[in-house]
Amino acid sequence: MSPAAAKRLDETPAATGDYIQLLKPRVMSLVVFTGLTGLVAADTPLNPVLAAISVFCIAVGAGAAGALNMAWDSDIDALMRRTRARPVPTGKVSRGDAAGFGVVLSLFSVMAMGMAANYLAAGLLAFTIFFYAVIYTMWLKRSTPQNIVIGGAAGALPPVVGWAAASGHVPLNAWLLFAIIFMWTPPHFWALSLYTSGDYAKAGVPMMPVVKGAKSTRLQILIYSLILAPLGVAPAFTGLGGRLYGLVAAIGGLLFVGFAVRLFLSKAGDAPTTGEDGLYTERPGSKTARDLFAFSLAYLTLLFFVLLLEHLVSRL
Protein backbone atom coordinates (compact mmCIF):
# COMPACT_ATOMS: atom_id res chain seq x y z
CA MET A 1 0.00 0.00 0.00
CA SER A 2 1.36 3.42 -0.91
CA PRO A 3 2.08 5.87 1.95
CA ALA A 4 -0.63 8.18 0.55
CA ALA A 5 -3.24 5.42 0.55
CA ALA A 6 -2.19 4.29 4.05
CA LYS A 7 -2.52 7.88 5.29
CA ARG A 8 -5.98 8.14 3.71
CA LEU A 9 -7.07 4.86 5.34
CA ASP A 10 -5.78 6.13 8.68
CA GLU A 11 -7.56 9.46 8.33
CA THR A 12 -10.90 7.89 7.39
CA PRO A 13 -11.10 4.60 9.26
CA ALA A 14 -13.72 2.18 7.96
CA ALA A 15 -16.93 2.02 9.95
CA THR A 16 -19.29 -0.95 10.03
CA GLY A 17 -21.58 0.96 7.64
CA ASP A 18 -18.84 1.04 5.00
CA TYR A 19 -18.70 -2.76 5.02
CA ILE A 20 -22.50 -2.90 4.73
CA GLN A 21 -22.24 -0.57 1.73
CA LEU A 22 -19.83 -3.08 0.12
CA LEU A 23 -22.72 -5.56 0.08
CA LYS A 24 -24.77 -3.34 -2.28
CA PRO A 25 -27.91 -3.40 -0.08
CA ARG A 26 -30.26 -2.14 -2.82
CA VAL A 27 -29.23 -4.85 -5.28
CA MET A 28 -29.36 -7.36 -2.43
CA SER A 29 -32.99 -6.49 -1.65
CA LEU A 30 -34.10 -7.34 -5.22
CA VAL A 31 -32.07 -10.56 -5.15
CA VAL A 32 -33.64 -11.57 -1.82
CA PHE A 33 -37.10 -10.84 -3.18
CA THR A 34 -36.67 -12.92 -6.35
CA GLY A 35 -34.92 -15.71 -4.42
CA LEU A 36 -37.77 -15.83 -1.91
CA THR A 37 -40.29 -15.98 -4.76
CA GLY A 38 -38.46 -18.97 -6.27
CA LEU A 39 -38.39 -20.67 -2.88
CA VAL A 40 -42.13 -20.16 -2.29
CA ALA A 41 -43.13 -20.93 -5.90
CA ALA A 42 -41.53 -24.38 -5.61
CA ASP A 43 -44.57 -25.34 -3.50
CA THR A 44 -42.50 -27.75 -1.41
CA PRO A 45 -43.01 -27.96 2.36
CA LEU A 46 -39.88 -26.62 4.04
CA ASN A 47 -39.09 -25.90 7.67
CA PRO A 48 -39.67 -22.12 8.03
CA VAL A 49 -36.39 -21.59 9.90
CA LEU A 50 -34.41 -23.44 7.24
CA ALA A 51 -36.29 -21.45 4.56
CA ALA A 52 -35.34 -18.19 6.31
CA ILE A 53 -31.70 -19.33 6.57
CA SER A 54 -31.70 -20.23 2.87
CA VAL A 55 -32.95 -16.75 1.93
CA PHE A 56 -30.35 -15.26 4.29
CA CYS A 57 -27.65 -17.27 2.50
CA ILE A 58 -28.82 -15.94 -0.88
CA ALA A 59 -28.64 -12.39 0.56
CA VAL A 60 -25.14 -12.88 1.97
CA GLY A 61 -23.98 -14.54 -1.26
CA ALA A 62 -25.28 -11.59 -3.29
CA GLY A 63 -23.57 -9.20 -0.88
CA ALA A 64 -20.31 -11.13 -1.18
CA ALA A 65 -20.45 -10.86 -4.97
CA GLY A 66 -21.04 -7.11 -4.59
CA ALA A 67 -17.99 -6.75 -2.33
CA LEU A 68 -15.80 -8.68 -4.79
CA ASN A 69 -17.13 -6.45 -7.59
CA MET A 70 -16.26 -3.29 -5.67
CA ALA A 71 -12.78 -4.59 -4.84
CA TRP A 72 -11.99 -5.36 -8.48
CA ASP A 73 -13.66 -2.29 -10.00
CA SER A 74 -12.37 0.38 -7.60
CA ASP A 75 -10.26 1.99 -10.34
CA ILE A 76 -13.21 2.60 -12.66
CA ASP A 77 -15.61 3.28 -9.78
CA ALA A 78 -13.41 6.26 -8.85
CA LEU A 79 -13.99 7.75 -12.31
CA MET A 80 -17.79 7.54 -12.36
CA ARG A 81 -20.06 9.95 -10.53
CA ARG A 82 -22.55 7.19 -9.70
CA THR A 83 -19.91 5.03 -7.98
CA ARG A 84 -17.12 7.31 -6.79
CA ALA A 85 -18.55 7.61 -3.25
CA ARG A 86 -18.20 3.84 -2.67
CA PRO A 87 -15.98 2.75 0.26
CA VAL A 88 -13.01 1.53 -1.81
CA PRO A 89 -12.53 4.52 -4.15
CA THR A 90 -12.98 6.92 -1.22
CA GLY A 91 -10.19 5.08 0.63
CA LYS A 92 -12.34 4.04 3.61
CA VAL A 93 -11.80 0.33 2.87
CA SER A 94 -8.71 -1.05 1.12
CA ARG A 95 -9.08 -3.25 -1.97
CA GLY A 96 -7.56 -6.17 -0.08
CA ASP A 97 -10.00 -5.82 2.81
CA ALA A 98 -12.97 -5.62 0.43
CA ALA A 99 -11.77 -8.70 -1.46
CA GLY A 100 -11.15 -10.62 1.79
CA PHE A 101 -14.59 -9.64 3.04
CA GLY A 102 -16.16 -10.87 -0.19
CA VAL A 103 -14.29 -14.20 -0.18
CA VAL A 104 -15.11 -14.93 3.47
CA LEU A 105 -18.80 -14.14 2.99
CA SER A 106 -18.90 -16.24 -0.20
CA LEU A 107 -17.51 -19.27 1.63
CA PHE A 108 -19.82 -18.67 4.57
CA SER A 109 -22.98 -18.34 2.47
CA VAL A 110 -22.28 -21.39 0.29
CA MET A 111 -21.34 -23.54 3.27
CA ALA A 112 -24.43 -22.49 5.25
CA MET A 113 -26.66 -23.08 2.20
CA GLY A 114 -25.25 -26.58 1.84
CA MET A 115 -26.04 -27.31 5.49
CA ALA A 116 -29.46 -25.66 5.65
CA ALA A 117 -30.87 -26.67 2.25
CA ASN A 118 -28.96 -29.00 -0.08
CA TYR A 119 -25.81 -29.20 -2.17
CA LEU A 120 -27.60 -28.33 -5.43
CA ALA A 121 -28.69 -24.96 -3.99
CA ALA A 122 -25.20 -24.42 -2.52
CA GLY A 123 -23.59 -25.24 -5.87
CA LEU A 124 -25.91 -22.89 -7.75
CA LEU A 125 -25.20 -20.12 -5.22
CA ALA A 126 -21.45 -20.65 -5.62
CA PHE A 127 -21.85 -20.55 -9.40
CA THR A 128 -23.86 -17.31 -9.16
CA ILE A 129 -21.15 -15.61 -7.09
CA PHE A 130 -18.43 -16.91 -9.42
CA PHE A 131 -20.34 -15.77 -12.51
CA TYR A 132 -20.87 -12.24 -11.17
CA ALA A 133 -17.41 -11.74 -9.67
CA VAL A 134 -15.26 -13.49 -12.29
CA ILE A 135 -17.17 -13.84 -15.56
CA TYR A 136 -18.99 -10.48 -15.43
CA THR A 137 -16.80 -8.21 -13.29
CA MET A 138 -13.31 -9.39 -14.21
CA TRP A 139 -13.91 -10.39 -17.82
CA LEU A 140 -17.07 -9.23 -19.62
CA LYS A 141 -17.61 -5.78 -18.11
CA ARG A 142 -14.49 -4.25 -19.63
CA SER A 143 -14.31 -6.29 -22.82
CA THR A 144 -17.67 -6.38 -24.62
CA PRO A 145 -20.85 -4.31 -25.04
CA GLN A 146 -22.73 -7.58 -24.41
CA ASN A 147 -21.41 -7.42 -20.81
CA ILE A 148 -24.76 -6.96 -19.10
CA VAL A 149 -26.57 -9.36 -21.47
CA ILE A 150 -24.38 -12.35 -20.55
CA GLY A 151 -23.58 -11.06 -17.07
CA GLY A 152 -27.31 -10.74 -16.46
CA ALA A 153 -27.36 -14.50 -15.86
CA ALA A 154 -25.90 -13.87 -12.40
CA GLY A 155 -28.79 -11.58 -11.48
CA ALA A 156 -31.31 -14.03 -12.94
CA LEU A 157 -30.16 -17.06 -10.95
CA PRO A 158 -31.47 -16.24 -7.41
CA PRO A 159 -35.03 -17.59 -8.03
CA VAL A 160 -33.45 -20.80 -9.36
CA VAL A 161 -31.29 -21.01 -6.21
CA GLY A 162 -34.39 -20.42 -4.07
CA TRP A 163 -36.32 -23.11 -5.96
CA ALA A 164 -33.44 -25.59 -5.57
CA ALA A 165 -33.19 -24.78 -1.84
CA ALA A 166 -36.86 -25.65 -1.34
CA SER A 167 -37.22 -28.69 -3.58
CA GLY A 168 -33.75 -30.05 -4.34
CA HIS A 169 -34.29 -29.81 -8.10
CA VAL A 170 -34.79 -27.12 -10.76
CA PRO A 171 -37.66 -27.82 -13.17
CA LEU A 172 -38.57 -25.80 -16.27
CA ASN A 173 -40.71 -23.34 -14.30
CA ALA A 174 -37.65 -22.32 -12.25
CA TRP A 175 -35.75 -21.64 -15.49
CA LEU A 176 -38.74 -19.64 -16.73
CA LEU A 177 -38.23 -17.23 -13.83
CA PHE A 178 -34.55 -17.13 -14.79
CA ALA A 179 -35.46 -16.33 -18.40
CA ILE A 180 -37.78 -13.47 -17.40
CA ILE A 181 -35.05 -11.71 -15.37
CA PHE A 182 -32.45 -12.52 -18.03
CA MET A 183 -34.51 -10.84 -20.78
CA TRP A 184 -35.48 -7.97 -18.48
CA THR A 185 -31.87 -7.05 -17.69
CA PRO A 186 -30.76 -5.55 -21.06
CA PRO A 187 -33.67 -3.09 -21.50
CA HIS A 188 -33.38 -2.11 -17.82
CA PHE A 189 -29.64 -1.40 -17.81
CA TRP A 190 -29.40 0.02 -21.31
CA ALA A 191 -32.19 2.48 -20.48
CA LEU A 192 -30.04 3.57 -17.53
CA SER A 193 -26.87 3.69 -19.59
CA LEU A 194 -28.58 5.89 -22.22
CA TYR A 195 -28.46 8.75 -19.76
CA THR A 196 -25.24 7.84 -17.92
CA SER A 197 -23.15 6.80 -20.92
CA GLY A 198 -20.83 9.77 -20.38
CA ASP A 199 -19.81 8.23 -17.09
CA TYR A 200 -19.18 4.82 -18.68
CA ALA A 201 -17.22 6.34 -21.57
CA LYS A 202 -15.03 8.26 -19.13
CA ALA A 203 -14.25 5.02 -17.29
CA GLY A 204 -13.63 3.08 -20.51
CA VAL A 205 -16.50 0.64 -19.90
CA PRO A 206 -17.85 -0.52 -23.29
CA MET A 207 -21.55 -0.15 -22.52
CA MET A 208 -23.81 -0.50 -25.56
CA PRO A 209 -24.52 3.25 -26.08
CA VAL A 210 -20.78 4.00 -25.85
CA VAL A 211 -19.79 1.36 -28.45
CA LYS A 212 -22.79 1.09 -30.82
CA GLY A 213 -24.44 4.46 -30.24
CA ALA A 214 -27.78 5.50 -28.81
CA LYS A 215 -29.88 4.61 -31.88
CA SER A 216 -28.70 0.99 -31.97
CA THR A 217 -29.21 0.71 -28.21
CA ARG A 218 -32.79 1.99 -28.47
CA LEU A 219 -33.51 -0.62 -31.19
CA GLN A 220 -32.03 -3.44 -29.10
CA ILE A 221 -34.04 -2.31 -26.07
CA LEU A 222 -37.20 -2.58 -28.20
CA ILE A 223 -36.26 -6.08 -29.45
CA TYR A 224 -35.58 -7.38 -25.93
CA SER A 225 -38.84 -5.79 -24.72
CA LEU A 226 -40.80 -7.57 -27.48
CA ILE A 227 -39.31 -10.89 -26.32
CA LEU A 228 -39.81 -10.10 -22.63
CA ALA A 229 -43.53 -9.22 -22.82
CA PRO A 230 -44.79 -12.69 -23.94
CA LEU A 231 -42.16 -14.41 -21.80
CA GLY A 232 -43.54 -12.57 -18.77
CA VAL A 233 -47.02 -14.01 -19.45
CA ALA A 234 -45.73 -17.58 -20.02
CA PRO A 235 -45.92 -18.67 -16.33
CA ALA A 236 -49.71 -18.25 -16.54
CA PHE A 237 -49.74 -21.08 -19.12
CA THR A 238 -47.29 -23.44 -17.40
CA GLY A 239 -49.17 -23.61 -14.10
CA LEU A 240 -46.65 -21.43 -12.30
CA GLY A 241 -48.83 -18.30 -12.26
CA GLY A 242 -52.58 -17.92 -11.88
CA ARG A 243 -55.17 -15.69 -13.58
CA LEU A 244 -54.18 -12.59 -11.61
CA TYR A 245 -50.56 -13.13 -12.58
CA GLY A 246 -51.55 -13.56 -16.24
CA LEU A 247 -53.55 -10.33 -16.18
CA VAL A 248 -50.83 -8.30 -14.46
CA ALA A 249 -48.11 -9.73 -16.74
CA ALA A 250 -50.16 -9.03 -19.89
CA ILE A 251 -50.94 -5.41 -18.95
CA GLY A 252 -47.39 -4.87 -17.64
CA GLY A 253 -45.89 -6.36 -20.79
CA LEU A 254 -47.99 -4.13 -23.05
CA LEU A 255 -46.96 -1.06 -21.05
CA PHE A 256 -43.32 -2.21 -21.16
CA VAL A 257 -43.43 -2.47 -24.95
CA GLY A 258 -45.22 0.90 -25.07
CA PHE A 259 -42.42 2.56 -23.09
CA ALA A 260 -39.83 0.82 -25.30
CA VAL A 261 -41.51 2.02 -28.51
CA ARG A 262 -41.66 5.55 -27.09
CA LEU A 263 -37.96 5.32 -26.26
CA PHE A 264 -37.14 3.94 -29.72
CA LEU A 265 -38.88 6.90 -31.37
CA SER A 266 -37.15 9.43 -29.07
CA LYS A 267 -33.71 10.99 -29.22
CA ALA A 268 -32.67 9.64 -25.81
CA GLY A 269 -28.91 9.32 -25.53
CA ASP A 270 -28.24 11.44 -28.62
CA ALA A 271 -27.40 14.56 -26.62
CA PRO A 272 -23.77 14.99 -25.55
CA THR A 273 -23.19 13.55 -22.11
CA THR A 274 -20.54 15.84 -20.78
CA GLY A 275 -21.05 17.48 -17.42
CA GLU A 276 -21.84 16.34 -13.91
CA ASP A 277 -25.21 14.69 -14.35
CA GLY A 278 -26.45 12.46 -11.57
CA LEU A 279 -28.13 9.07 -11.89
CA TYR A 280 -31.62 10.52 -11.99
CA THR A 281 -30.77 13.84 -13.63
CA GLU A 282 -32.95 14.47 -16.64
CA ARG A 283 -31.02 15.56 -19.70
CA PRO A 284 -32.78 16.86 -22.83
CA GLY A 285 -34.35 13.91 -24.67
CA SER A 286 -33.55 11.44 -21.90
CA LYS A 287 -36.94 11.44 -20.18
CA THR A 288 -38.15 8.42 -22.17
CA ALA A 289 -35.08 6.41 -21.10
CA ARG A 290 -35.57 7.43 -17.50
CA ASP A 291 -39.26 6.46 -17.67
CA LEU A 292 -38.48 2.98 -19.05
CA PHE A 293 -35.77 2.48 -16.41
CA ALA A 294 -38.23 3.34 -13.62
CA PHE A 295 -41.08 1.29 -15.12
CA SER A 296 -38.89 -1.77 -15.67
CA LEU A 297 -38.12 -1.87 -11.95
CA ALA A 298 -41.82 -1.64 -11.08
CA TYR A 299 -42.68 -4.28 -13.72
CA LEU A 300 -40.31 -6.95 -12.40
CA THR A 301 -41.19 -6.23 -8.78
CA LEU A 302 -44.90 -6.49 -9.53
CA LEU A 303 -44.59 -9.76 -11.49
CA PHE A 304 -42.68 -11.47 -8.70
CA PHE A 305 -44.89 -9.95 -6.01
CA VAL A 306 -48.08 -11.30 -7.62
CA LEU A 307 -46.46 -14.72 -8.10
CA LEU A 308 -45.38 -14.75 -4.46
CA LEU A 309 -48.83 -13.67 -3.33
CA GLU A 310 -50.62 -16.33 -5.39
CA HIS A 311 -48.45 -19.13 -4.02
CA LEU A 312 -48.73 -17.91 -0.43
CA VAL A 313 -52.52 -17.63 -0.70
CA SER A 314 -52.78 -21.12 -2.25
CA ARG A 315 -51.08 -22.53 0.87
CA LEU A 316 -53.71 -21.09 3.22
Added chain:
Amino acid sequence: MSQAPLPFNETPEAARARRRRSWAIALGCVAFVILVFVITVIKLSQNAIIPQRY
Protein backbone atom coordinates in the same frame (compact mmCIF):
# COMPACT_ATOMS: atom_id res chain seq x y z
CA MET B 1 1.11 9.23 34.42
CA SER B 2 1.42 9.45 30.64
CA GLN B 3 -1.08 7.63 28.44
CA ALA B 4 0.17 4.41 26.78
CA PRO B 5 0.83 4.88 23.04
CA LEU B 6 -1.74 3.35 20.69
CA PRO B 7 -0.57 0.30 18.71
CA PHE B 8 0.33 0.58 15.00
CA ASN B 9 0.78 4.39 15.42
CA GLU B 10 -2.93 4.83 14.72
CA THR B 11 -5.06 7.80 15.65
CA PRO B 12 -7.60 7.47 18.50
CA GLU B 13 -10.40 7.59 15.91
CA ALA B 14 -8.80 4.77 13.91
CA ALA B 15 -8.36 2.74 17.10
CA ARG B 16 -12.05 3.15 17.97
CA ALA B 17 -13.06 2.12 14.43
CA ARG B 18 -10.77 -0.93 14.65
CA ARG B 19 -12.33 -1.97 17.96
CA ARG B 20 -15.82 -1.62 16.47
CA ARG B 21 -14.79 -3.78 13.51
CA SER B 22 -13.31 -6.35 15.88
CA TRP B 23 -16.60 -6.49 17.77
CA ALA B 24 -18.50 -6.93 14.51
CA ILE B 25 -16.22 -9.85 13.55
CA ALA B 26 -16.70 -11.42 17.00
CA LEU B 27 -20.48 -11.09 16.78
CA GLY B 28 -20.37 -12.53 13.25
CA CYS B 29 -18.44 -15.58 14.52
CA VAL B 30 -20.92 -16.10 17.38
CA ALA B 31 -23.85 -15.74 14.96
CA PHE B 32 -22.28 -18.37 12.68
CA VAL B 33 -21.89 -20.82 15.58
CA ILE B 34 -25.55 -20.28 16.56
CA LEU B 35 -26.61 -20.71 12.93
CA VAL B 36 -24.78 -24.04 12.60
CA PHE B 37 -26.24 -25.19 15.92
CA VAL B 38 -29.80 -24.28 14.88
CA ILE B 39 -29.43 -26.00 11.49
CA THR B 40 -28.03 -29.12 13.17
CA VAL B 41 -30.87 -29.27 15.71
CA ILE B 42 -33.54 -28.88 13.01
CA LYS B 43 -31.92 -31.47 10.72
CA LEU B 44 -31.55 -33.95 13.58
CA SER B 45 -35.16 -33.44 14.70
CA GLN B 46 -36.36 -33.94 11.11
CA ASN B 47 -34.60 -37.29 10.99
CA ALA B 48 -35.73 -38.26 14.49
CA ILE B 49 -39.44 -37.97 13.71
CA ILE B 50 -39.33 -40.45 10.82
CA PRO B 51 -41.25 -43.45 12.23
CA GLN B 52 -39.37 -46.72 12.34
CA ARG B 53 -41.11 -49.44 10.35
CA TYR B 54 -40.26 -53.07 11.07
